[in-house]
Amino acid sequence: MAKRISEAGAVAAKGQKRPPRDAERTRRAILAAAEKEFAEKALSGARVDAIAERAGTNKQMIYYYFESKEKLYQLVLEHAYGAMRKAERELNLLDLEPLQAIRRLVEFKCDYDFAHPRFIRLLAVENLQNAAFLVRSQELKAMHDSLIVTLETILRRGEERGEIKPGIEPLQLYITISSLSYFYMSNAATLSVVFNRDDLRRPDQFALRRTHAIEVAMDFVRPR
Amino acid sequence: MAKRISEAGAVAAKGQKRPPRDAERTRRAILAAAEKEFAEKALSGARVDAIAERAGTNKQMIYYYFESKEKLYQLVLEHAYGAMRKAERELNLLDLEPLQAIRRLVEFKCDYDFAHPRFIRLLAVENLQNAAFLVRSQELKAMHDSLIVTLETILRRGEERGEIKPGIEPLQLYITISSLSYFYMSNAATLSVVFNRDDLRRPDQFALRRTHAIEVAMDFVRPR
């Protein structure tokens, strides 16, 4: 983008009044912009310039607040992943009946994945990088496997009451529940092309997926 | 890029002797190298230089044979996707009993995903690009939805015989079957970190996943 000397800086980016020197505001604007950019373009495809422009600020601010593109990515990833984990914990699944808890988890996964397409993309990006940045995150590693323990508890309770098929591995179940909506969302683009369906991401179509996912999960956990 | 002069010129990257001036061989070497590079680094992260080095040739050959990095990516994608579709078609599911057919499809998906990690990654890459290249591929669009028609036939047959639960949507079922192994493979990196399990990609662990996937699918399709 060529700079034109004369008009430089005369008018603010969006024409909205922006209070000058608001550190926190700038920081957040950069983080939000970075989330979009990284989700859309992956780490290697994201451009610092583009992030600055999206944030309505300039490149230097990114280095001022975040040190480097990679550090910024790391933070974005932690934010996105942490938010999902936080929401997951707030489900308080242990307060529900076993079957209700399973159903609730499936619903949550579906709703979250549908509502957070950028999270889905960031996760895909990070997996393509072999979780190189997730590994380094002390914060996220601390959240570890509490969910698996929770699921284990729920499954055992259900088994004892005869409401849940015995022998289910909590990790496998979690992965299956996650996959049911994640794959649909993460691969919607190619699925749309291959099956000539351009409506998969429409709410009404996703509702069908959600119903289906619940049925698959419940059919699996219920004893026959 | 290190220059190898003496012995290295004689011995190709993989230790096989490479006859000079063999167009077809060079072409294939580039395609194979590109598949690796694109699968590892995505389109934006892949380096033409790196592809050339991996192929034991120089980058100009890439332009000679493939015109551009993007055209090369397109071809790689078509090859990888086409190969999967071909294998899928060769299952001849219509020759099997309905339940056997469903089980066979799940097994195939698991085995294929496990055996072709680069295909999984290329698909993830392409989805991050919103299938921008798949859309342009006339070849792949032609393969369209024959599988969905096949699944529909199988499901109806099974319904009629009372072996399969009525009302199952073939597209939803296909997506579910696909997701069961795909998600496990595509997200193995982050799952490993989050659940502190560095063994998910080991064959024995994947075997557990495979068994689980079959059970989930069969529990879903069987009438209760």
Added chain:
Amino acid sequence: MAKRISEAGAVAAKGQKRPPRDAERTRRAILAAAEKEFAEKALSGARVDAIAERAGTNKQMIYYYFESKEKLYQLVLEHAYGAMRKAERELNLLDLEPLQAIRRLVEFKCDYDFAHPRFIRLLAVENLQNAAFLVRSQELKAMHDSLIVTLETILRRGEERGEIKPGIEPLQLYITISSLSYFYMSNAATLSVVFNRDDLRRPDQFALRRTHAIEVAMDFVRPR
């Protein structure tokens, strides 16, 4: 490009002190350097690196300020052509007697062509490109044919007074007047070789051309 670290950063390529971080100065230095490079080597032969070096900056600044080599060329062309047109307008030919006006125009064309060899070359370059960039220039197209109207007025005035031969086409006259010095300057190199005259571009030799050109033009416009 040699790295100058200590004192060399202070002193620019031409021995003039160059204040750092002076956008306007850098921009102008690039434009001036580009004019030279394009005039000498044409668009395809000009090197972005060479322009940067001539401007005492680095090539990235060229992209920063001008976006691309072609855009830079476009600007250089517009500058050079615009300057000539401006000078032409400032002749105020309508304020002169008809014959004086014609003579004045011939003198101007000679003087301008002789003083601006780079303009001559840029015009040749642009013509080799079939005026591809001039066509796109809104700015230059706006200057259009005011000169032809002016000439028409002068010719008609002269005709009425019996000072100018009737029936002269203003466009043909303008082209002829332009050609008399332009061709001499644009083709001086080959003429020098073919006629074994290495002095054609010397001021004294050009003065002969100028006198000759005036005579040709005046002989043509005067009634017999």
Added chain:
Amino acid sequence: MAKRISEAGAVAAKGQKRPPRDAERTRRAILAAAEKEFAEKALSGARVDAIAERAGTNKQMIYYYFESKEKLYQLVLEHAYGAMRKAERELNLLDLEPLQAIRRLVEFKCDYDFAHPRFIRLLAVENLQNAAFLVRSQELKAMHDSLIVTLETILRRGEERGEIKPGIEPLQLYITISSLSYFYMSNAATLSVVFNRDDLRRPDQFALRRTHAIEVAMDFVRPR
């Protein structure tokens, strides 16, 4: 241009039968193609690939017959320039009456320039290169200034008879006569844009130029 292995060389370029192994034919095809390419794109912009394709042969033949791109350019230039000089000599101006000879020369220049736009362009190209290749051409330098001597003779004859204004410099006259059609042709592209006339190169328009050029030259040489 990417090569597709399968179809390589199966069909000839234009589908016309081309006798294999005809050295002279290939040579000429390359020269003709090169003339077009160099005239269109100048030396730096011309592509060896493009010349080969235009000639319906391959790059290597160019090196086989002409050694290098520059040598090929040199030959093209010599051919084009030599042809013009040859035609000029064949005018046999000394056999005509002085005024007839001048008029004949103007007509010839106009007709030749109009009929040989590539020659005009090659000359412009060579002048942009400061006649670097013309200088090296022994062949062309040998043709030297015979024309100037001829003109001198004609002028003196005319002077003696009182048909031609005394004191005319033959070199200046030759340059003027050359410029009258050359400039019109060489700068037709920019003139068209600037004066909003897209018809300048049409035969009927050029005929007007020709008439005008003759009038300018004759008005100049005739005594008043």
Added chain:
DNA sequence: AATGAATGAGTTTTCATTCAT
């Protein structure tokens, strides 16, 4: 805290030329 200017190291692509058959 904010901004525009500057830079070094890449990255894709091009191109004249040569090699092998």
Added chain:
DNA sequence: GATGAATGAAAACTCATTCAT
């Protein structure tokens, strides 16, 4: 004579990062 394959050098352009104000 003819052709396709191969290569080294350079070209335009990009991009993360830092400097100066």
